[in-house]
Each structure stands twice: as C-alpha cells, then as structure tokens.
Amino acid sequence: MAIKINLPSKDILKQSDLTGKMLHIPSLSTSPMNNSNCIKNRKIKDSICSSCFAVTGCKMYSNLDKMLLKNSETLSKKQDFSEFKTNTIYYRFESHGDLINSEHLDNLVRIAKNNPQTKFALWTKLYKITEKYFSIETKPENLQVLYSSLMKNKQLNINKFKYADKIFTVYEKQYLKETNVDVNCGAKDCFTCGLCYNRNDTQYITEIKK
Numbered sequence: 001m002a003i004k005i006n007l008p009s010k011d012i013l014k015q016s017d018l019t020g021k022m023l024h025i026p027s028l029s030t031s032p033m034n035n036s037n038c039i040k041n042r043k044i045k046d047s048i049c050s051s052c053f054a055v056t057g058c059k060m061y062s063n064l065d066k067m068l069l070k071n072s073e074t075l076s077k078k079q080d081f082s083e084f085k086t087n088t089i090y091y092r093f094e095s096h097g098d099l100i101n102s103e104h105l106d107n108l109v110r111i112a113k114n115n116p117q118t119k120f121a122l123w124t125k126l127y128k129i130t131e132k133y134f135s136i137e138t139k140p141e142n143l144q145v146l147y148s149s150l151m152k153n154k155q156l157n158i159n160k161f162k163y164a165d166k167i168f169t170v171y172e173k174q175y176l177k178e179t180n181v182d183v184n185c186g187a188k189d190c191f192t193c194g195l196c197y198n199r200n201d202t203q204y205i206t207e208i209k210k
Contacts, residue, residue, distance in 0.1 A: 013071055014067045014070070016067075021189045022095065023189060024090075024191040025088070025191055027091070027095040028091070028092075029068055029071065030071045030075055030076075030094065030098070030104070031058065031071070032052055032054045032058065032068075033058050033065065034069060034072060035072065035097050035098060037099070037125070038052070041125065044150065047151055048150065048151070048152050048170050049150065057096070068096055075100065075107050077103055081111050082114055087117070090119050090191060091121075092120075093121065093123070094124060099124050099126040099129055099130070101129065102132070105129060105133050109140060116140075118142060119142050119197040119198065120140075120197075121143070121144040121196050122146065124146070124148065127147055131161060135163075139163060144166065144196060145163060146167070147164040147166075147168070149167060149170070152170055153175040155169040155204060165203075166203055166205055167204050170209045171183070171206060176208065181206055183207065186208055
C-alpha cells in the first residue's frame with residue numbers, strides 16, 4: 001500500500017502491510033542494506049544482526065529491497081510529513097532496518113505527532129542518536145521507544161537510559177533452557193497483545209529467536 005505525501009512526485013513513502021503475528025499493524029521501514037549502522041552490527045559475532053532476517057528478505061525480494069531503499073532515501077532527509085495520515089490503532093516504525101540519522105528520527109516523530117489517534121512504536125539500536133535527540137525534543141505521548149539489545153541472550157539495562165520505554169531482547173532456545181528468563185513475546189499476535197505499543201509496567205520484552 002503506497003501512501004503519498006506532500007513531497008516532490010519522485011518521493012513516495014511506502015508502508016508494509018505485514019502478515020503473521022504483525023497482521024493489522026502497518027509498518028514504515030528502511031533498508032538494512034545501505035545503513036552503515038546495520039552493516040557494522042552485522043559484522044559483530046553473536047549479535048542478533050549477524051543473522052538479520054531483513055537482509056535475507058531484501059535479497060530474496062527485489063521489489064522489497066527497492067521499496068526500503070527508497071524509504072531510506074526519503075526519510076534520511078528532513079521532510080514535511082503533515083499529510084502522512086493513518087487511522088490504525090497501532091503502527092510500527094522499523095520492522096526491517098534501523099535509524100539512519102537524527103533527521104530520520106525527527107521525521108518519524110513528526111509523523112507520530114501528526115497522528116495522535118494512533119499508537120506508534122519504534123525499535124532501534126541507535127541509542128546515542130535517540131538519547132541525544134530526546135534530550136532536546138519532547139517525545140510524543142503516542143510513541144513508545146524500544147531499545148533492541150544488540151547481543152543475543154544479553155539484555156540491556158533500561159536504567160542506563162533516559163528515554164527508553166522498553167528493552168527488547170532475543171534469546172536462543174538453548175540459553176533459555178539453562179536460565180530462568182521469562183519469555184513474554186510470541187504467544188499472541190501483536191495486535192491482540194499490544195504490550196509494546198501501550199504504556200504499562202512491563203519494561204523488558206523477551207522473545208525466542210526463530
């Protein structure tokens with residue numbers, strides 16, 4: 001589904017209408033293929049990025065790759081997204097790639113502010129960019145920021161950050177057999193669950209690696 005906005009005709013953002021556990025939650029994503037942060041993280045041994053599902057998808061589906069690359073180009077520069085509208089209950093930012101720069105984050109914040117009726121959630125490993133940005137700009141009430149743990153089986157400490165609403169960590173099955181980690185992601189579809197999108201007492205989201 002394409003969403004046209006008030007940019008030059010060559011600049012069109014495209015959202016992904018996801019299936020599976022993400023059914024009914026649209027996503028606005030960028031490409032992991034040309035994101036320097038993603039490329040760097042994929043080289044780190046035992047990082048969750050070292051087995052990136054999004055890269056596999058981009059290599060398998062050329063149209064997906066082109067769409068995400070175009071989104072990257074558009075979102076990495078400051079734009080006017082006043083006509084970007086959605087009427088969904090939940091909306092996900094970055095189900096494939098990650099933040100590119102502070103302009104990218106600023107654009108996503110602007111989209112959230114322009115759609116106060118929708119609850120947005122952003123997953124990112126660009127903690128420094130996010131912390132610096134929100135130390136200056138106010139985080140919208142309808143935006144939840146989830147810091148994704150870079151390393152598998154190693155959870156970030158939310159108390160080290162000022163602007164993280166939740167920490168998202170992926171664990172391997174063998175590690176879970178040897179520990180007492182409580183897995184709270186994956187039993188339901190995301191739309192029914194809503195744990196990541198709503199303000200609640202849960203600070204840590206844990207998922208089993210697929």
